[in-house]
Amino acid sequence: MNAPFTIALVLDHSELLRQADAARERPVLPPAPAPARPRLGLDKPLRWGWTLGPLLLLLYWSVLSETGFLDPRVLPAPWVAVETAAELIRDGRLQENLAISAWRAAQGLGLGVLAGVSLALLSGLSLLGGYVIDGLVQLKRGIPVLALIPFMVLWFGVGETMKVGVIAVTVFVPIYLHTHSALRAIDLKQVELAETLGLSRAAFIRHVVLPGALPGLLLGLRFGVTAAWLALVVVEQLNATSGIGYMITLARNYAQTDVMLVGLVIYALLGLGSDALVRAVQERALGWRRTLGA
Amino acid sequence: MSPVVRIRDLTRRFTKKGVLDGVDLDIRAGEFVALLGRSGSGKSTLLRALAGLDHEAEGDGEIIVPRRLSVVFQDARLLPWKRVLDNVVLGLDGPDARERGAAALAEVELAGRERSWPYELSGGEQQRVALARSLVRRPELLLADEPFGALDALTRIRMHALLRRLSETHSPAVLLVTHDVAEAIALADRIVTLDAGRIVSDITVALPDEPAARRERFAALEAQLLGLLGVELDAGAIPYADKERITA
Numbered sequence: 001m002n003a004p005f006t007i008a009l010v011l012d013h014s015e016l017l018r019q020a021d022a023a024r025e026r027p028v029l030p031p032a033p034a035p036a037r038p039r040l041g042l043d044k045p046l047r048w049g050w051t052l053g054p055l056l057l058l059l060y061w062s063v064l065s066e067t068g069f070l071d072p073r074v075l076p077a078p079w080v081a082v083e084t085a086a087e088l089i090r091d092g093r094l095q096e097n098l099a100i101s102a103w104r105a106a107q108g109l110g111l112g113v114l115a116g117v118s119l120a121l122l123s124g125l126s127l128l129g130g131y132v133i134d135g136l137v138q139l140k141r142g143i144p145v146l147a148l149i150p151f152m153v154l155w156f157g158v159g160e161t162m163k164v165g166v167i168a169v170t171v172f173v174p175i176y177l178h179t180h181s182a183l184r185a186i187d188l189k190q191v192e193l194a195e196t197l198g199l200s201r202a203a204f205i206r207h208v209v210l211p212g213a214l215p216g217l218l219l220g221l222r223f224g225v226t227a228a229w230l231a232l233v234v235v236e237q238l239n240a241t242s243g244i245g246y247m248i249t250l251a252r253n254y255a256q257t258d259v260m261l262v263g264l265v266i267y268a269l270l271g272l273g274s275d276a277l278v279r280a281v282q283e284r285a286l287g288w289r290r291t292l293g294a
Numbered sequence: 295m296s297p298v299v300r301i302r303d304l305t306r307r308f309t310k311k312g313v314l315d316g317v318d319l320d321i322r323a324g325e326f327v328a329l330l331g332r333s334g335s336g337k338s339t340l341l342r343a344l345a346g347l348d349h350e351a352e353g354d355g356e357i358i359v360p361r362r363l364s365v366v367f368q369d370a371r372l373l374p375w376k377r378v379l380d381n382v383v384l385g386l387d388g389p390d391a392r393e394r395g396a397a398a399l400a401e402v403e404l405a406g407r408e409r410s411w412p413y414e415l416s417g418g419e420q421q422r423v424a425l426a427r428s429l430v431r432r433p434e435l436l437l438a439d440e441p442f443g444a445l446d447a448l449t450r451i452r453m454h455a456l457l458r459r460l461s462e463t464h465s466p467a468v469l470l471v472t473h474d475v476a477e478a479i480a481l482a483d484r485i486v487t488l489d490a491g492r493i494v495s496d497i498t499v500a501l502p503d504e505p506a507a508r509r510e511r512f513a514a515l516e517a518q519l520l521g522l523l524g525v526e527l528d529a530g531a532i533p534y535a536d537k538e539r540i541t542a
Contacts, residue, residue: 189371192347196365197385197427207384211375288375288411 050279054272076258081265084258093247098266101232101243104160105270108167109228115168116175116224117217123176124183125209137176145170145231149238163235170231174223182216183209215289218282225274229267298323298434298467299344304355306343306491312336314343314353315491323434324465328472328482332523336491337471341365341439344469359435360467364428366438370420372412379408382427398426401463402456418449422456429464436466442477454480475519479512487522495522 058078064070065077072080088094123133149166156162186209194204236245244263251259297320306314312334319340321327331337342348343357345365372381383395399405402422412420421441428436441457442450458481461468472478478485479499487495499515501508 189367189369190373193367193371193373194385195347196345196363197431199385203385207376208373211373214375288413290413 050276073257076261080258081261085262085265088259088262094262094266097242097244097247101236101245102270104163104235104243105167105228105232107164108231109171109224111164111168112171112224112228113175113221116172116220117179119172120176120179120183120213121205121209124180124213125205134180137173140169141173141177145234149235153239158239163232163240166235167228167231170227171224174227175217175220178216178220178223179213180216182219183213185216186212215282215286218278218285222275222278222282225278226271229271229274233267297321298360299469300356300358301340301344302356304340304343304353304357306336306339306348306351306353309339309348309351311338311342313491314339314355317355317488317491317493319486319493321435321467321469323467326461326468326470326481326483328470328478328485329488330472330475330478330485330519330523331488332473335488337473337488338439339491340488341437341469341471344435345437360433362431362433363435363437364431364433364466366421366424366428366436366441368440368443370412370417370424372420372423374412376412377408378404378410378412378415378423381412381423382430384427386430394430395426398430399423401429401460402426416449418445418453421445421453425457425460429460432464433466436461436468438468438470440472441470442474443472450477457481473523475516475523478519479515485515485519487519489522495519 061070061075062078065072065075070077085094119133119137122129123137124130145166148169149162152162152166156165190208190212191204194208199207232243233245236243237249240246240249244266248260248263251257251263299319299321301317301319304314304317314336317336317340329337329340339348339351343351344359345363346359347365372378373384376384379392379395379399382398383391386395396405396408399408402425404419404422404426407415407419412423415423421444424441438457442453445453454477468482470478470481479501482499485495485497485499486493487497497515497518501511
């Protein structure tokens with residue numbers, strides 16, 4: 001870097017000569033064409049690549065059913081599920097129950113996201129908020145939904161409020177955790193920048209905090225969406241008179257394996273579909289990032 | 295004319311980046327001052343004190359700075375989730391903010407890149423966006439903390455010319471923190487050297503226009519400043535015509 005210093009450092013000639021000798025003794029390899037380096041990063045992902053795993057499972061299931069390895073009493077074939085679903089749609093039961101379930105999940109998810117993000121902002125941006133809220137969320141994390149439901153019934157009755165409430169308290173935990181940790185990981189340099197630009201607290205939250213925490217929020221949302229469907233199953237199978245969970249419970253009482261299977265498949269598809277939806281949102285909202293996966 | 299920056303007996307203790315020990319400094323409107331010093335001499339501490347960024351610093355003293363003050367950091371600090379123009383006008387309001395932002399981008403020769411994402415720009419381009427973001431606020435004082443330290447030598451020479459041109463058109467007072475002696479001489483009207491938290495020299499640059507005299511003055515200043523920074527030049531060493539290589 002600095003010429004005079006370099007010269008001073010290499011004055012010891014004997015060392016230089018020794019190095020030159022050593023270099024001469026090394027076998028000389030002929031020049032070779034530039035090697036094609038194996039790529040360690042990922043290629044551009046295919047549009048529908050993520051469907052491969054589920055499709056393989058479907059194939060496996062079909063092959064087992066067709067060849068008779070899978071007893072229909074244990075698990076009916078995939079096409080039985082399709083036929084039963086078509087039947088349920090014809091008499092209107094499926095779409096009716098699905099609509100009710102979806103509405104419950106959407107309400108719970110909306111409330112959960114709102115609560116999760118607000119609490120994460122409060123606890124992430126103020127010390128006092130953090131002292132109060134963070135510990136409480138960790139307490140809530142330790143309580144399983146199943147243990148919470150009897151109390152929720154006690155407080156809110158068996159109606160819709162209780163069902164939406166259970167979903168919301170299940171959803172808010174992952175949203176809170178991931179938003180909070182992304183928010184706390186925002187680079188201090190960006191905070192300093194906001195200070196020198198004289199941003200107000202509201203502008204700081206809008207332009208720096210929320211976009212900075214968005215990757216975390218969306219990751220939390222992926223967990224949250226799945227958690228919403230899981231909570232829905234629990235509340236609907238425990239006490240409900242409508243919804244997919246109720247449909248499954250009813251089918252179980254009449255030993256209708258095929259209807260139970262349709263319910264199961266519906267849950268799986270809802271989970272997969274909503275996750276794909278969140279991932280699509282992720283891709284659009286985080287277009288500014290350059291990462292291994294994007 | 296009264297100074298736009300007035301620092302009296304400024305003291306900062308226990309900071310990670312260096313202490314200040316009774317600094318007095320005035321900067322006049324439109325004056326370009328370079329602040330030289332070794333690592334840990336307190337130059338960044340002084341700049342952060344002026345920028346109001348040293349929340350947890352201990353110390354006292356008087357600092358008066360203009361209200362309209364911009365900071366350029368060593369890294370461009372563009373928000374990666376905002377397009378270039380949105381970064382420039384961040385925190386500005388008023389109906390003509392975007393127009394002014396676009397004009398500032400044109401001034402740093404980035405017209406047409408308004409819709410780019412920061413990651414699509416080179417390091418030099420990002421730093422030019424940061425300059426535009428500072429200038430669009432029409433600062434009376436521009437604080438620059440080693441703004442070209444992370445750039446390659448060729449980009450740095452072009453940035454020097456750009457900064458000189460911009461400071462001539464907008465004539466804010468400038469405080470440029472650097473450890474590059476040649477950069478300081480090439481850009482500043484005045485060079486203040488800081489050592490162990492104290493100002494040890496305050497030199498007016500005044501390069502003559504005539505080329506030979508200019509080179510001579512440049513070399514003399516360089517030797518003097520490097521001496522102040524504790525770098526000894528060998529007798530008979532070529533005066534650093536290759537000025538981009540000199541860092542103290």
